[in-house]
Amino acid sequence: MTDTLxxxxxxxxxxxxxxxxxxxxxxxxxxxxxxxxxxxxxDSPLGRLLVAATEQGVxxxxxxIEEEDRVLDALAERIGPRVLxxxxxxxxxxxxxDAYFAGGHDPYPGPVDLRLAxxxxxxxxxxxxxxxxxxxxxxxxxxxxxxxxxxxxxxGTACATNPVPLVVxxxxxxxxxxxxxAYRGGAEAKVRLLALERDGVIPG
Amino acid sequence: xxxxxxxxxxxxxxxxxHGPLVWRVCRGLLDQHDAEDAWSETFxxxxxxxxxxxxxxxxxxxxxxxxxxxxxxxxxxxxxxxxDELPEVPTVIGVPDGRxxxxxxxxxxxxxxxxxxVVHHHLAGVPxxxxxxxxxxxxxxxxxxxxxxxxxLRSLLVGKDIA
Numbered sequence: 001m002t003d004t005l006x007x008x009x010x011x012x013x014x015x016x017x018x019x020x021x022x023x024x025x026x027x028x029x030x031x032x033x034x035x036x037x038x039x040x041x042x043d044s045p046l047g048r049l050l051v052a053a054t055e056q057g058v059x060x061x062x063x064x065i066e067e068e069d070r071v072l073d074a075l076a077e078r079i080g081p082r083v084l085x086x087x088x089x090x091x092x093x094x095x096x097x098d099a100y101f102a103g104g105h106d107p108y109p110g111p112v113d114l115r116l117a118x119x120x121x122x123x124x125x126x127x128x129x130x131x132x133x134x135x136x137x138x139x140x141x142x143x144x145x146x147x148x149x150x151x152x153x154x155x156g157t158a159c160a161t162n163p164v165p166l167v168v169x170x171x172x173x174x175x176x177x178x179x180x181x182a183y184r185g186g187a188e189a190k191v192r193l194l195a196l197e198r199d200g201v202i203p204g
Numbered sequence: 205x206x207x208x209x210x211x212x213x214x215x216x217x218x219x220x221x222h223g224p225l226v227w228r229v230c231r232g233l234l235d236q237h238d239a240e241d242a243w244s245e246t247f248x249x250x251x252x253x254x255x256x257x258x259x260x261x262x263x264x265x266x267x268x269x270x271x272x273x274x275x276x277x278x279x280x281x282x283x284x285x286x287x288d289e290l291p292e293v294p295t296v297i298g299v300p301d302g303r304x305x306x307x308x309x310x311x312x313x314x315x316x317x318x319x320x321x322v323v324h325h326h327l328a329g330v331p332x333x334x335x336x337x338x339x340x341x342x343x344x345x346x347x348x349x350x351x352x353x354x355x356x357l358r359s360l361l362v363g364k365d366i367a
Binding site: 009010020022080083 | 227248251
């Protein structure tokens with residue numbers, strides 16, 4: 001379609017203008033016109049995080065290794081295709097993440113939308129929200145808090161597929177032998193988060 | 205596969221890919237302020253319909269932008285656009301020197317039909333058959349309007365490196 005542009009040098013829409021236009025779109029996209037999902041990225045000691053929310057609350061937090069495009073594709077498919085970048089609407093989540101990585105103990109104070117988890121996995125995440133900063137719990141002990149105390153492997157799966165890591169602190173679930181176990185953001189990220197909660201500083 | 209079963213791209217990707225195109229259409233047809241309104245209204249309307257839309261995304265967005273532009277021009281009580289009967293030669297009174305014009309200002313001096321044809325075909329890359337549908341004319345007339353518009357722009361922008 002671009003060969004027809006030949007007779008003129010058409011000025012490129014400059015990035016600052018496009019950013020300004022996008023901000024206006026974000027401001028207008030509220031209420032009945034709200035997107036299915038709004039999102040932003042946040043730089044953190046664990047790399048770039050993507051935070052996505054519905055009108056009900058934070059529904060997804062993803063690590064850089066999960067790849068932004070894939071995460072957005074999955075959100076479009078599972079929640080709805082009206083996915084819009086709207087950083088200012090997620091400023092509170094970004095501020096909480098900054099505070100957390102600086103050693104803040106408070107659990108995420110805003111609403112959480114756990115629609116991407118169902119059934120037993122959802123029940124596990126709800127129990128997991130009760131585990132405070134600085135504490136750990138074994139997969140078996142967490143299973144014991146559910147209706148299926150012997151479903152230790154299923155608890156592991158629930159943690160591994162947690163749509164909102166950090167917000168729902170699945171990194172606080174460790175193996176009974178004390179080793180850390182797997183993590184959606186990578187095993188090393190989990191080790192660093194546990195160190196942050198133990199020492200108050202995240203190791204570099 | 206029905207629309208509801210088919211997975212759709214996240215709308216943000218559509219904004220990123222087509223934002224500059226929609227800007228060229230809006231700014232080509234409107235002044236800066238109205239163009240900004242039209243751009244965000246175009247994407248807001250498109251987002252609302254995105255879950256159900258199937259087809260050529262660029263053409264769809266240009267159509268929405270065109271309608272928003274017409275709405276705005278009408279809302280500002282200007283002549284109906286672009287099917288009005290304004291004189292085919294625009295005034296240059298108040299335009300001291302064509303060399304002060306940028307492309308947007310020069311486009312604003314074109315008669316509405318020429319302006320729309322040039323914007324849709326040369327700035328948005330819409331084929332003449334579709335320009336004709338958009339502007340309610342024939343393909344031949346759209347082609348002629350664009351050609352006349354380009355000539356007029358060349359004379360307005362003479363000596364400018366964008367002409």
